[in-house]
Amino acid sequence: xxxxxxxxxxxxxxxxxxxxxxxxxxxxxxxxxxxxxxxxxxxxxxxxxxxxxxxxxxxxxxxxxxxxxxxxxxxxxxxxxxxxxxxxxxxxxxxxxxxxxxxxxxxxxxxxxxxxxxxxxxxxxxxxxxxxxxxxxxxxxxxxxxxxxxxxxxxxxxxxxxxxxxxxxxxxxxxxxxxxxxxxxxxxxxxxxxxxxxxxxxxxxxxxxxxxxxxxxxxxxxxxxxxxxxxxxxxxxxxxxxxxxxxxxxxxxxxxxxxxxxxxxxxxxxxxxxxxxxxxxxxxxxxxxxxxxx
Numbered sequence: 001x002x003x004x005x006x007x008x009x010x011x012x013x014x015x016x017x018x019x020x021x022x023x024x025x026x027x028x029x030x031x032x033x034x035x036x037x038x039x040x041x042x043x044x045x046x047x048x049x050x051x052x053x054x055x056x057x058x059x060x061x062x063x064x065x066x067x068x069x070x071x072x073x074x075x076x077x078x079x080x081x082x083x084x085x086x087x088x089x090x091x092x093x094x095x096x097x098x099x100x101x102x103x104x105x106x107x108x109x110x111x112x113x114x115x116x117x118x119x120x121x122x123x124x125x126x127x128x129x130x131x132x133x134x135x136x137x138x139x140x141x142x143x144x145x146x147x148x149x150x151x152x153x154x155x156x157x158x159x160x161x162x163x164x165x166x167x168x169x170x171x172x173x174x175x176x177x178x179x180x181x182x183x184x185x186x187x188x189x190x191x192x193x194x195x196x197x198x199x200x201x202x203x204x205x206x207x208x209x210x211x212x213x214x215x216x217x218x219x220x221x222x223x224x225x226x227x228x229x230x231x232x233x234x235x236x237x238x239x240x241x242x243x244x245x246x247x248x249x250x251x252x253x254x255x256x257x258x259x260x261x262x263x264x265x266x267x268x269x270x271x272x273x274x275x276x277x278x279x280x281x282x283x284x285x286x287x288x289x290x291x292x293x294x
Contacts, residue, residue, distance in 0.1 A: 114164030
């Protein structure tokens with residue numbers, strides 16, 4: 001679960017590492033408070049998993065309301081403040097966001113709950129795996145390029161059926177001080193289904209504690225988040241890209257990437273840059289952060 005995926009020439013990579021990226025100068029909370037947060041956060045996650053079957057009779061709107069409340073409760077239990085900028089129109093479509101952390105999942109779901117796309121390994125993760133499976137997550141085997149068309153078909157089918165689908169098209173977590181290229185595969189599903197694309201931007205302040213990159217162990221990341229002082233997650237709802245505006249997946253991916261990364265850059269202009277991001281193209285795959293599929 002914690003080691004890097006086998007190297008593959010088509011897998012997206014990032015230069016971020018826990019040692020260089022998952023740091024902050026802001027003082028952490030006391031150990032006792034961090035333990036309390038971690039216990040409360042894990043307990044809230046487990047309670048949600050156990051109670052999830054009870055939401056089945058509520059229908060899709062009721063389940064989505066329950067998901068939003070649950071995810072906000074998880075964030076609050078871990079000591080994470082949520083700030084929402086902008087307003088979604090409530091429509092269905094493909095939601096695309098930059099990818100920093102496992103926290104991105106409850107942050108996005110707290111505002112725009114939908115079916116997530118994740119690598120198949122996530123199915124076997126403690127805590128997060130059961131959540132993903134019960135939430136209708138679509139899984140992709142990252143190391144099998146031949147499986148990609150089937151995944152794109154499944155995404156298109158979900159979109160045609162009226163589901164909101166959430167994808168992190170960078171395909172790998174970046175620490176938030178830099179970002180990766182949006183992979184176009186998932187955007188083909190939006191084109192095939194005639195669905196709009198809703199870009200959103202996720203940022204964290206301070207940046208370091210939330211970053212979940214490279215071979216960072218999940219438990220270490222959970223502890224770092226629980227121990228962080230004043231951690232705030234912001235999700236910004238950007239203008240949607242209507243169906244039909246772009247006719248090929250590459251131009252559609254590029255348009256969504258410009259929207260999200262421009263928003264990220266505008267918030268990061270005054271933050272100090274780490275040298276690890278100045279040579280991103282030269283970092284080998286073994287030092288990358290393989291997290292989520294393209």
